[in-house]
Amino acid sequence: MPERVCGECTLCCRFYAVPEIAKPEGAWCPHCTAAGCSVHASRPQSCRNFDCFWLMDEGFPEELRPDRCGVVAYWNGAEHESVVLHVDPDRPDALAKPPGSDLLRALLGHYDRVYVVCGETRVMLRRGG
Numbered sequence: 134m135p136e137r138v139c140g141e142c143t144l145c146c147r148f149y150a151v152p153e154i155a156k157p158e159g160a161w162c163p164h165c166t167a168a169g170c171s172v173h174a175s176r177p178q179s180c181r182n183f184d185c186f187w188l189m190d191e192g193f194p195e196e197l198r199p200d201r202c203g204v205v206a207y208w209n210g211a212e213h214e215s216v217v218l219h220v221d222p223d224r225p226d227a228l229a230k231p232p233g234s235d236l237l238r239a240l241l242g243h244y245d246r247v248y249v250v251c252g253e254t255r256v257m258l259r260r261g262g
Contacts, residue, residue, distance in 0.1 A: 203227030
């Protein structure tokens with residue numbers, strides 16, 4: 134089965150700091166285009182190290198591609214003990230309805246803590262809480 138690729142999905146390009154190019158957290162990357170990352174083949178190591186759940190698991194449905202559902206999911210901590218969900222501030226209700234709500238429910242069934250970030254808002258949700 135072929136490996137997934139980002140394609141036109143660039144939502145992670147908005148959220149994370151990239152020290153190699155002095156890109157601050159929460160700002161769009163200057164290399165982000167409507168067609169995807171313009172420097173993908175030579176992208177900085179920080180970008181190469183990012184592990185998007187959708188890219189890593191062929192079992193994730195197409196509707197959970199971050200640009201489609203408005204949520205980027207990735208592991209938190211060296212032992213992957215929790216998950217962080219970055220919600221597109223332009224779609225703050227992305228976790229309130231499917232497929233985002235389904236993703237959140239599934240992650241809370243597996244991880245003790247799920248962190249949710251939407252703009253300046255940060256919340257920690259606990260399994261069973």
